[in-house]
Amino acid sequence: MSGQHPIIEEILIYRQLGKLQSTYIEGLLKVTDKKTHKVHTRFNQTLAQTGRLSSVDPNLQNIPIRLEEGRKIRQAFVPSEPEWKIFSADYSQVELRVLAHISKDENLIYAFKHDYDIHTKTAMDVFHVDEDQVDSLMRRQAKAVNFGIVYGISDYGLSQNLGITRKEAKAFIDRYFESYPAVQEYMHEIVRQAKETGYVETILHRRRYIPEITSRNFNVRSFAERTAMNTPIQGSAADIIKKAMILMSDRLEKEKLQARLLLQVHDELIFEAPEDEIQILEKVVPDVMENAVTLDVPLKADAAFGDTWYDAK
Incomplete structure (x- = not known):
């Protein structure tokens, strides 16, 4: 409902402040050793x-x-x-660096080896502009895509994050995968492996079993596929x-x-x-x-x- 009426923003701010007061200020005081x-x-x-x-x-x-x-x-x-x-x-x-390592994507590896600001580099690749043409909005959108990709984001999820249409979000994701093709290959391959073996692994070989990846229920299976894409990245960062x-x-x-x-x-x-x-x-x-x-x-x-x-x- 955000954006549909001025009071919605006020309610959201009120709820945030209420949460700070009850959970963090009062909550922490209750558990502080006297x-x-x-x-x-x-x-x-x-x-x-x-x-x-x-x-x-x-x-x-x-x-x-x-x-x-x-x-x-x-x-x-x-x-x-x-x-x-x-x-x-x-x-x-760290998660994007792990993604570069496990996907072996040459563009992503190049960006980190040459100490680029990765969100600026992604904006340059996706918008086909030079570094000095990347503005704050472009960088913010590129950042949302970079982290969204790590979590297997959909065009709908990205459109909600950025306040753009699903069509624009899909075009954004497509352009990202054109720039970083090995990342898309990794996403497909890790889901295929998980369906075959029933688990995925981190770079230090810690396993996570995902039996739901062969579920007949579309929503359950889709969530499991996103888990398969994300676990080697987030799990490796944890390791x-x-x-x-x-x-x-x-x-x-x-x-x-x-x-x-x-x-x-x-x-x-x-x-x-x-x-x-x-x-x-x-x-x-x-x-x-x-x-x-x-x-x-x-x-x-x-x-x-x-x-x-x-x-x-």
């Missing part, structure tokens, strides 16, 4: 089908990032020692960051650092550390993350730090 002022989450190893760690009681992985009002909640997360900082490092477009965390623990010990790994949120690792260790972490953390596995394209990790989690992002 003596230490800390919150302690629990990580589940085997809950998320993709293989990612999930956080519960409270869920610290869904602290909002998109709305500025929501991001401010991150100001409440501060180091537990005086003179310490929050240090954050996150993988840059990579888990491996990085294990290597990180060993490296922090080896370097005799006081820094502590506090939290993993999707493709991001969050630490607390004394101020005099920050310069070392700026070298050590990206080094461990970028060398956790070897792909056909380089892995890239960006680091930042600040007095609070908010300031570190």
Whole structure:
């Protein structure tokens, strides 16, 4: 209903603010230890089908990032020692890099090896324009397609995301596959393999069984096909960051650092550390993350730090 009446936008904003108040402000205060002022989450190893760690009681992985009002909640997360900082490092477009690796698409590999902004590069390829002609709208549309492809998006899903017609969305997806033909081949091949074997694998050979892929029900089968396309990508990204965390623990010990790994949120690792260790972490953390596995394209990790989690992002 968005866009059909001015009040709809107001209701959506009200609901977002209401959610921030009840779930994050009041919710986090309820689970804060009265003596230490800390919150302690629990990580589940085997809950998320993709293989990612999930956080519960409270869920610290869904602290909002998109709305500025929501991001401010991150100001409440501060180091537990005086003179310490929050240090954050996150993988840059790890799922798209994994897609380049497993699809072996030459255009995608070229873009990452030459350190292109991948959304700008996709916009250049899809719209057939030079880099300096890519405007913010083109880049935004290319970004939606890049991430949509990873999740097996339909022309309908893309049209909803971008507020364009299904016909325009279909033309967009078709042009994407013309630019990155090996990606389309990978999508077809992984679905065929899953139908044949009943499972798909990540690059570290973790399996996910998808029996529904041979269902006679169209909706059930379509969802299973999207799962087959997405799991090797998202699942491999999950494997990579888990491996990085294990290597990180060993490296922090080896370097005799006081820094502590506090939290993993999707493709991001969050630490607390004394101020005099920050310069070392700026070298050590990206080094461990970028060398956790070897792909056909380089892995890239960006680091930042600040007095609070908010300031570190």
